[in-house]
Amino acid sequence: GEDVEQSLFLSVREGDSSVINCTYTDSSSTYLYWYKQEPGAGLQLLTYIFSNMDMKQDQRLTVLLNKKDKHLSLRIADTQTGDSAIYFCAEMTTGGFKTIFGAGTRLFVKA
């Protein structure tokens, strides 16, 4: 079945880059997403990448997709304390009927 895995924690210093990694199993995924969740809040879509792309950049965010290895990463440049949150990787399954989420990576940013 479909599965998405992420490391659970990442700690960085303010101003450094953060890289959050994710692996998925469904090779026919069409879209892959990164969501941000702040405490007690819903999910905010940060960025997404279509499966035929290998990179997407959006301001401080860079998404890299290695389709062969089914590996997705999110790089946040110049990480700020306001970036502290849980980041979820997600894949849309074939047909677009379901989105499968990873367990989330909790990012701690130290001042």
Added chain:
Amino acid sequence: GAVVSQHPSRVICKSGTSVKIECRSLDFQATTMFWYRQFPKQSLMLMATSNEGSKATYEQGVEKDKFLINHASLTLSTLTVTSAHPEDSSFYICSAKEAGDNEQFFGPGTRLTVL
């Protein structure tokens, strides 16, 4: 961007009572709405998918008679937790998407506490 609201944001109820949670798309027509459940420090677990005017499709292990979902209009879906028990305490999040769109828009979530 598209906005999805949920009401209430927090609810505390006694064991055995029923609780209704509303999910509304404020500026678009949500042909499909999803209901998720999130336990502390865990990921979102999809409970059910509902298409406007149709019966909801429940994920394996989710009791449809306990978690009643109604999606009677293109802007409103409701989740009713019937005969709630303490183990139903959780964060419930809905999301909505328009037909042909690949993006889901998430509500802010409802924290349910069952005493």
